[in-house]
Amino acid sequence: xxxxxxCSLLLLLSLTSCSNDDAxxxxxxxxxxxxxxxxxxxxxxxxxxxxxxxxxxxxxxxxLFSDKRFSTDNTISCSSxxxxxxxxxxxxxxxxxxxxxxxxxxxxSIQNLMFMKFYTWDGSKLQLEQQPLVPIITHxxxxxxxxxIIDKITGDAAYKDLFRKAFGDENxxxxxxxxxxxxxxxxxxxANSKYDKVKRKEAETFTESEAQGYQTxxxxxxxxxxxxxxxxxxxxxxxxxxxxxxxxxxRARVTGITADYMSFRVPTLRNIEYTAPYGSFGQFxxxxxxxxxxxxxxxxxxNLDPIFKNNNNRIPLTExxxxxxxxxxxxxxxxxxxxx
Numbered sequence: 367x368x369x370x371x372x373c374s375l376l377l378l379l380s381l382t383s384c385s386n387d388d389a390x391x392x393x394x395x396x397x398x399x400x401x402x403x404x405x406x407x408x409x410x411x412x413x414x415x416x417x418x419x420x421x422x423x424x425x426x427x428x429x430l431f432s433d434k435r436f437s438t439d440n441t442i443s444c445s446s447x448x449x450x451x452x453x454x455x456x457x458x459x460x461x462x463x464x465x466x467x468x469x470x471x472x473x474x475s476i477q478n479l480m481f482m483k484f485y486t487w488d489g490s491k492l493q494l495e496q497q498p499l500v501p502i503i504t505h506x507x508x509x510x511x512x513x514x515i516i517d518k519i520t521g522d523a524a525y526k527d528l529f530r531k532a533f534g535d536e537n538x539x540x541x542x543x544x545x546x547x548x549x550x551x552x553x554x555x556x557a558n559s560k561y562d563k564v565k566r567k568e569a570e571t572f573t574e575s576e577a578q579g580y581q582t583x584x585x586x587x588x589x590x591x592x593x594x595x596x597x598x599x600x601x602x603x604x605x606x607x608x609x610x611x612x613x614x615x616x617r618a619r620v621t622g623i624t625a626d627y628m629s630f631r632v633p634t635l636r637n638i639e640y641t642a643p644y645g646s647f648g649q650f651x652x653x654x655x656x657x658x659x660x661x662x663x664x665x666x667x668x669n670l671d672p673i674f675k676n677n678n679n680r681i682p683l684t685e686x687x688x689x690x691x692x693x694x695x696x697x698x699x700x701x702x703x704x705x706x
Contacts, residue, residue, distance in 0.1 A: 394422065395421075396422045396531060397420065398418050398419065398420050399418075399419045399420060399421060399424060399553065401552070401553060401555060403555065404555075404562075404594065406594050407478070407481055407557070407593075407594050407595065408481045408595060409481070410481055411480055411482060411483060411492075411493070411494065413493045413494065413495065417495060417545050417548055417549060418549075418552075419549040419550075419553050423549040423550075424546075424549050424550050424553055425528060425532075426525075426528040426531075426532045426546040426549075426550075427545075427546035427547045427549045427550030427551070428550045429524075429525075429528065430444075430543060430546055430547050430550075431443065431444045431448075431547055431550055431551075432444070433519070434446070435518040435519060436502060436508055436515055437463070437464050437507075437508040437510055438464055438508065439464050439465070440518075441464055442463055442464050442507070444501070444547070447462070447501075447507075448473065448475075448476050450704060451640070451704050452475075452641060452704075453476075453636075453640045453641050454475050454476035454554065455472075455474060455475040455476075455640075456473045457642060457643070458472075458643075458648065459643050459647060459648025460473075460648060461473045461506070461507065463501075463504070463505075463506045463507040463508060463509065464507070464508060464509050467507075467509075469504070470506065470614060470647070471487050471614075471646050471647050472487075472643065472644075472645060472646060472647055472648040474487060474633065475633075475634070475637060476551055476554055477555070477634065477636060477637060477703065478556055478557075478595055478634065478636065479494055479551050479552060479554065480494075480552040480555070481595055482494075482599065483599050484599060484631055485497045486631075487616075487630050487646050488601075488616055488617050488619050488620050488630065488631070489601060489617060489620060489631050490619070490620045494548040495541075495544045495545055496544070497548075498544050498547050498548075499512065499540075502515065512540040512543065516539070516543070519538060520538055525538065526538075529542060554703075556636050556637060556700040556703040557700070558700050558702055558703065559636065559637075559698050559699055559700040560572075560697040561697040561698050562700075572694075573693065575690050575693040575694075576690070576693045576694050576696075576697050578686075578690040579687075579689075579690035579691045579692070579694030580694045580697075582687045582690055582694075583694055583695075586687075587681075587691070589673055590602065590673070591632065591634075591635050595636070596634050596635035597631070597632045597633060597634045597635070598632055599632065600631070600632055601617040601626065601629040601631055601632075602629055602632060603616070603627070603630075603669045603670055603671055604664060604670070604671050604673075604674060605664025605665040605666065605667060605674055605679060606645050606646070606659075606665070608628065608665070609646060609647045611647075614646075614647075615627055615628065616628040616646070617629040617630065617631075626669070627667075627669060628667065630646045635695055635698055637699055637700055637703065637704070638653065638698060639653075639695065639698070639699045640699060640704065653691075653692050653695060654688060657683055657688040657691060657692070658688070660680060660683065661680060661681065661683040663678070663679045663680040664680065665679075666679055
């Protein structure tokens with residue numbers, strides 16, 4: 367009798383153990399997301415195909431993006447500076463990190479990143495998966511480390527579940543963190559502005575002012591703000607007021623080439639209405655102040671862009687042209703992108 371009881375207990379324990387093992391290895395369906403990529407947009411960054419957005423990868427990335435434990439004092443997340451209602455920028459001249467520390471540059475908007483060749487103002491990163499480490503370790507931003515972050519979230523049950531669903535097991539690594547954040551950012555595609563709807567010949571049409579602004583834009587702005595991203599992704603010195611921070615050198619910080627001094631990546635104009643102030647360190651509070659500066663004349667420099675150097679260091683604009691240009695630029699606002 368005792369032998370039967372012992373056998374029964376062993377069988378029960380064996381079945382329970384198998385059941386638990388099965389629960390730990392339940393496969394999750396983690397499909398690749400079908401993104402609505404506009405046909406007339408540029409080709410995607412060459413690294414995107416190595417880390418295509420998936421259902422759970424994006425969910426995990428969005429959660430990581432909003433986690434304040436990424437900063438050393440648990441007060442700053444990626445979304446603290448990249449605010450969706452501001453096209454994932456903010457309204458400070460320069461980024462503000464832990465303990466109110468002021469960064470070097472204005473927070474750039476995050477949109478259409480899968481189509482970008484370079485990241486950051488000076489193009490220091492060519493692969494989006496390499497970018498998150500920069501704010502994590504920068505003293506003026508999060509002032510933390512990836513190992514500190516992993517230690518903070520390793521015991522989090524929600525993260526364990528999401529890492530398992532996204533990658534097949536609960537192992538939390540730096541590579542997986544970077545990949546997930548990038549997957550989320552790859553989904554941030556803005557292509558449904560009034561401009562896009564007019565181009566697609568949908569219900570909306572340009573007002574007279576917007577149409578005239580578009581004409582002026584094609585005559586005086588499109589050399590730099592080209593393609594459907596409204597940036598040619600080049601690096602140019604356009605004579606904006608200089609950032610007096612001794613750490614600033616623009617693109618030259620990356621290349622070490624004198625000819626790149628104070629050259630910055632041409633920013634996109636999409637959602638420009640929502641991303642003030644403007645310039646690499648927020649030199650201009652309004653779009654009007656930018657256009658006034660270009661009209662009045664920019665700072666001279668040996669490497670000043672030929673568009674300015676060959677035209678008396680300015681882009682001449684009448685007041686009417688400025689108003690019309692602003693009206694057109696506002697058609698590049700994608701309100702749905704700010705809300706979803």
